[in-house]
Amino acid sequence: MKNLAVINSSAPYGCSNYRESIDLLLANASYDRPVALFFVGDGLYQLLNNQAPETIEAKDISKMFGLLDLYDIEDIYFCQQSLTQRNLDPQSLLVEGEVLSPQQWFAQLARYDQVVNF
Amino acid sequence: MSQSFVLIVNSDPQSQGAQSALKFATALLESGQILTQVFFYQAGIYASNSLTSPASDEANLLEQWQQLHQTHQVELITCVAASLRRGVVDPELAQQQQLTGDNLATGFRLGGLGEFVTSSAKADKLIQF
Numbered sequence: 001m002k003n004l005a006v007i008n009s010s011a012p013y014g015c016s017n018y019r020e021s022i023d024l025l026l027a028n029a030s031y032d033r034p035v036a037l038f039f040v041g042d043g044l045y046q047l048l049n050n051q052a053p054e055t056i057e058a059k060d061i062s063k064m065f066g067l068l069d070l071y072d073i074e075d076i077y078f079c080q081q082s083l084t085q086r087n088l089d090p091q092s093l094l095v096e097g098e099v100l101s102p103q104q105w106f107a108q109l110a111r112y113d114q115v116v117n118f
Numbered sequence: 119m120s121q122s123f124v125l126i127v128n129s130d131p132q133s134q135g136a137q138s139a140l141k142f143a144t145a146l147l148e149s150g151q152i153l154t155q156v157f158f159y160q161a162g163i164y165a166s167n168s169l170t171s172p173a174s175d176e177a178n179l180l181e182q183w184q185q186l187h188q189t190h191q192v193e194l195i196t197c198v199a200a201s202l203r204r205g206v207v208d209p210e211l212a213q214q215q216q217l218t219g220d221n222l223a224t225g226f227r228l229g230g231l232g233e234f235v236t237s238s239a240k241a242d243k244l245i246q247f
Contacts, residue, residue, distance in 0.1 A: 024231060
């Protein structure tokens, strides 16, 4: 079975990427396919604490990411450069992930047979 | 040696990505590669809406996909979850959801993400458009 990396690179709410990305990720995990989740660029904004999606009738992201544990999705990676550019502290995000330098990022991504980007 | 491919089409038919997917699929088949499945996801599912009539001087993406399906028996799967949100349904689903009509184009089949998982997990390459 080929493993799969899902990259979240777009900010939440503006379009449906954040929802349909996790749908696809969880579907793959539910078939016991090895998967990983990468966050880069504005995709990191999906992981901010204290979001109030109900005020714009959007789905609650923190609940969606709460499912990652349930599906045993542990391979989660953050782009260090994107974090720095956005002044984000990886400790204060909704999920735990490994911070990767650009070089490590590409090395890690290369371990996956297939990649989809949302 | 030929390799097996799965394509996932997320691009809206009005964007170049959707046209590129078709071009890529055609090129794959012409060069003797194996195209196991084309999975339409997100706004890509609009490609399977039979109720479209592009202007006469514009490419008819739907007809081209149907032609590819007819010639090469390529599996064209429209994601059912993505379609329900966006309004592309087959007769069975229309009845089940009590909708006034159906519009899934001939040649396409509604399928779950599971079908994408099982086919892409076996494919040599997955290409996203």
